[in-house]
Structures are given as C-alpha cells and as structure tokens.
Amino acid sequence: MFLRKKKRIPGLNTTATADISFMLLIFFLLASSMDTDKGLARQLPPPQDSLNVQELMVKQRNVLEIAIDATDQLTLGGEPITHNELTERIATFVANATNDVSMPEKSRREVFLLGAVDVSDRHVLSIEVDRATSYDAYFQMQNAIVRAYARLRNQLAHQRFGRAYADCSREEREAIGMVYPQRISERVTTAEEGGEP
Amino acid sequence: MKRYFARRRHEMPALNTASLPDLIFTVLFFFMIVTHMRTVDPKVTYNVPQGSEVKKLGHKASIVNIYIGRPIQKAIPANATSYNGFYIQLSNQLATLDDIKDYLDHERSRMSEEDQARMTVSLKVDRDVPMGVVSDVKRVLQESFALKINYSANEQGMRNEK
Numbered sequence: 001m002f003l004r005k006k007k008r009i010p011g012l013n014t015t016a017t018a019d020i021s022f023m024l025l026i027f028f029l030l031a032s033s034m035d036t037d038k039g040l041a042r043q044l045p046p047p048q049d050s051l052n053v054q055e056l057m058v059k060q061r062n063v064l065e066i067a068i069d070a071t072d073q074l075t076l077g078g079e080p081i082t083h084n085e086l087t088e089r090i091a092t093f094v095a096n097a098t099n100d101v102s103m104p105e106k107s108r109r110e111v112f113l114l115g116a117v118d119v120s121d122r123h124v125l126s127i128e129v130d131r132a133t134s135y136d137a138y139f140q141m142q143n144a145i146v147r148a149y150a151r152l153r154n155q156l157a158h159q160r161f162g163r164a165y166a167d168c169s170r171e172e173r174e175a176i177g178m179v180y181p182q183r184i185s186e187r188v189t190t191a192e193e194g195g196e197p
Numbered sequence: 198m199k200r201y202f203a204r205r206r207h208e209m210p211a212l213n214t215a216s217l218p219d220l221i222f223t224v225l226f227f228f229m230i231v232t233h234m235r236t237v238d239p240k241v242t243y244n245v246p247q248g249s250e251v252k253k254l255g256h257k258a259s260i261v262n263i264y265i266g267r268p269i270q271k272a273i274p275a276n277a278t279s280y281n282g283f284y285i286q287l288s289n290q291l292a293t294l295d296d297i298k299d300y301l302d303h304e305r306s307r308m309s310e311e312d313q314a315r316m317t318v319s320l321k322v323d324r325d326v327p328m329g330v331v332s333d334v335k336r337v338l339q340e341s342f343a344l345k346i347n348y349s350a351n352e353q354g355m356r357n358e359k
Contacts, residue, residue, distance in 0.1 A: 017218035025225045032232035037254040037319060039245075039349040047339040068328075131329030135322050136246045138331070139348055143248040150250060188332040 040142055062104040062122045064093050066141065070132035074141060083144040090148035094120050094180060113175040114160060125184045132190075145184065152180045233257070240286045241266035243323040247353035254319060254347060259312035261304045261343070263287060263297065265330060266323040280330040283323065297337045305343075321349040 066086070067075045074081055076089060096103040104123035110116050125145065129138055150165070153176050157165040161172055168176070243266030254260055264286035268277075277284055277291035284291045287300045305313055318338055322331055338346060 014215065014218065018214065018221055021218050021221040021225055025221055025228065028225060028228050028232065031234055032228065033235045037257075037260065037347075037349065038251040038352055039254060039319060039347040040248055040251055041254075041317070041345070041347045044335060044339050044344040044346055046342070046344065047336075129328050129332070131327060131332070133328040134324065135326040135328060135331055136324035138328050139246040139248060139324070139350060142348065143250050143350075146248075146250040188328060190329075 040139070040146055042142065058124050059105070059122075061102055063124050063126050064090065065126050065128070066145075067128040068130060068133045068137050068141060070130040072134055072137035074137065083140050086141070086144045087148045087151070090125065090145060091151050094123055094148065095152055096120065096123075109178070111175050111178050113172060114179065117179055119179050119181075121178075121181055121183070123183055127184060127186045129186065129188050130190070131188055145182075149180060149182055153177070156180070237262065237286075237289055239264065239269065240289070240291055241268055241284050241323075243267075243321050244325075245321060245349050245351055246324045248348075248350040249353050251350045251352050254317065256312070256315065259308060259315045260317050260319050260347075261301065262319050262321060263334065264321045265326050265334070266321075280333075281327055283326050283330060285330075285334070294333055294337060297334065298341045301338070301341045301343050315345065316343060317345040317347050318343045319347045319349050 065077050067078075069075070074083070074086065076086060081089070093103055096106060099106070104120060106118040106120050107122065108116055109119040109121075111119065127141070154165045156176050156179060157163060157168050157172070160176075161168055165173065165176060241264050243264055265280075265283055266286075267282065268284050268291065273279075273284070274291055276293065278293045280294075285294065285297070286292065287296060292300070301318070305316060308316060320331070320334070335346070338344070
C-alpha cells in the first residue's frame, strides 16, 4: 500500500523533429549551390610598357601561328583546322621528336631528376584572336592547347617516372614542366584595323 | 465470443517515424558537405563553355569571381555599361571595366598574405561574349597584377575526343 507507484515518464514527443530538420534541409538547398568551380587555369604575362616593348626576334621555324577570325574559324598557319587536329599538330610541333629542321629548336639542358635532356624552350605558339571572335571558340582553342601540352607531359611522365603526370610529385612535375614549357603569345586584333596589340 | 470474429480488431498500426529525423539529418549533412554557400546574387546569366581539360579550383578564399553575361533584370543601373549587350558583374552589382581595378585591390586587401600570393581570378564568361570584351578585362587584370586567371568551364564527357 505504501509502495510508491512507479511513475512512468512519457517519451519525448519527437514528431516535430522531422519537420525541423526538413526546414534546415530546405534552407541549405536554397542557400547553397552545387556547382563546383572548374575551369582552365592560365597564367597571364606581366603588363608591358607599350612604349618600350622589345621586339623579340623569333626564328620562323620556332613559331606556330594559330588564329581565329571574326567568324570563329580556327586556322593554323593560314589553313582551317579542327580542334583535334590542332592538338595533334601542337604536340608534334612542341615535341619535335625527329629534330626536323622545320620545327622548333631544342637545347640540351641539365634538368633536375631527369639528367641531360632536350628541352623545347624556344618554341612559341602565336595566337591571334579577332575582337569579334566568340569566347567559346577562343576557349575551345585554349582547351586544345592545354590538351596538347598535357599529352606531352603525360607521355614524358610515363616514360621517366612510370606514372601519370597528375600522380607525380611536385619536383617531378616541375622537371617535366622545364622540358615542355608553355610558351604562348597572344594578340587581339580588330577586323577593320588589324595589328592592334 | 462472437466478438473475436468481428473484423474490427484489424487496426493498422501507426507507422513508426522515429528514425525519420535521422534520415533527414543524414541528407542534410550530405548537402552541407557537398555544397557551398552562395555569396553573390547573380545579376547576369552566363553559360560557360565546355572543355575536356578543366580542373577543379583549389582554395576558395583566394578566388575572385568576375562574371560577364546577359543581364537578368530589365532595369539596368545607370553606372553599368553594356559591352555589345553583355555586362560585367563584380560581387553583387553590375559594373564597368574601370571598376575592376578597384574591386581587385579591395578583394586583395581582404585576403591573408598567403592567399594574396595565390589569388586567382575566375572568369565566368558566357560563351557568346566577343573576345574584345574578354581581352579588355584581361588587360585590366594584367595591369593590376592579377596574373593567375581561370576560364571557368564545365567538364565535358569524352564525346569530342573521338
């Protein structure tokens, strides 16, 4: 009789927790964005004084002339070309595996981790873009160029280090970058005037 | 006795929703991790090109965005200039070419010294924008020594490779 009756604590009512977390979920869905930032990373040259621009004399064999005109037509040395062909041509041009006299000169250098190798440090990709060219056409060309360099660097990485360029250590990547540096010069022209730097 | 055979006893038990919050919390945490907060309100629409060599941008704190695209709202503020129908957006407002330098300086001063060294300007440019506008922007970037740039793009499948 004197024993206390055991009081039962009622369970916490958690029905609303689901609603609360739904609210949070919807808030985060609205306030955040899924798009991951991706893109082509490029490096701009430092600004030049327009007064004392040094005319750099480059031998004809070292230059590959890429141009896009106002109608988005991509040309290489004056001839129309597709993006995939452009990648191929740039890769063979920069590598110059056969030491062709019509392709860029290479110099023998001592590179860390690689020893004495032929370095393609004289070539220049000369890009000429019209002001009316669409950004998409320009981007596709940049993409083709990056792909060409990536292919060469990957090849060398597989050859010398036995793994993909992306898996190499920083020193190894720097060494490969020494062998195939990106040497690109860009000019923007107007169809009417032409030759405006 | 007759009651037992009556069908009234077949009551549907209530659905146990005790684990529902846990489920939703899991989804919530998933979204919190994979997404990032929107910091700017887009004032222009832009459709970035697709490329096969695109890479993920590292280190969010050192990235400055410049948007170029078609305006969303009809009412264009007076201080914005049209470049062939396209507008430049910096942080939360439409701007002009001349504003870029100040904007970059301002952004740079907010960053830590480490981030300043690796500051990258991400150009989110519509694919139809003429190169004249883009190259003008790039010249301003050069002049203010923001030399690391990134052409924002979407990853493309291997379709075009073949």
